[in-house]
Amino acid sequence: GESVGLHLPTLSVQEGDNSIINCAYSNSASDYFIWYKQESGKGPQFIIDIRSNMDKRQGQRVTVLLNKTVKHLSLQIAATQPGDSAVYFCAEKVDGNKLVFGAGTILRVKS
Amino acid sequence: KAGVTQTPRYLIKTRGQQVTLSCSPISGHRSVSWYQQTPGQGLQFLFEYFSETQRNKGNFPGRFSGRQFSNSRSEMNVSTLELGDSALYLCASSTGGGETQYFGPGTRLLVL
Numbered sequence: 001g002e003s004v005g006l007h008l009p010t011l012s013v014q015e016g017d018n019s020i021i022n023c024a025y026s027n028s029a030s031d032y033f034i035w036y037k038q039e040s041g042k043g044p045q046f047i048i049d050i051r052s053n054m055d056k057r058q059g060q061r062v063t064v065l066l067n068k069t070v071k072h073l074s075l076q077i078a079a080t081q082p083g084d085s086a087v088y089f090c091a092e093k094v095d096g097n098k099l100v101f102g103a104g105t106i107l108r109v110k111s
Numbered sequence: 112k113a114g115v116t117q118t119p120r121y122l123i124k125t126r127g128q129q130v131t132l133s134c135s136p137i138s139g140h141r142s143v144s145w146y147q148q149t150p151g152q153g154l155q156f157l158f159e160y161f162s163e164t165q166r167n168k169g170n171f172p173g174r175f176s177g178r179q180f181s182n183s184r185s186e187m188n189v190s191t192l193e194l195g196d197s198a199l200y201l202c203a204s205s206t207g208g209g210e211t212q213y214f215g216p217g218t219r220l221l222v223l
Contacts, residue, residue, distance in 0.1 A: 046214075097166065
């Protein structure tokens, strides 16, 4: 379905800990998924993507896991830093180039 | 490479007016998509342009329209503004072949 932004869940982590942000997607036919980070006053910034023929993809300090059976995505951030504080969105590509976004998760990093 | 740029960054309009927003994609990108972001509805797809043609459209009224020029720059227009059109309007560019979309900083529109 379409993104519905209501009350965003918040994840609070201590600096240096690992963070895991979860996302459920809606369309079982989606073949491409992206995680974005949005800081206050800025547009979404690409973090990492994954195609449906993969279960896991790693970047620098980030890992995305895809479970197609239950239509679930997760973003793992290792050694979370204060600069990681932002709203994180998952997005699935449907119907051509259209992205459908999740509601977002607020990540707060405590120093 | 320069990123996606959007102008203006901020706009204040009154109900009933119309507004035009501009987006310049990353050099070499031929696809430009527009999204509306509000606290209540989150990020929602408006439309996508590729090679000067609208390739996809979201569920927005006909007051929302767009176009793309031969240099891939895109504009979106909202006519007869309503209070509910107050939002952050984001554009994203990509090569158009299904790869990652990169977003601009957005235009913050306030309708009074």
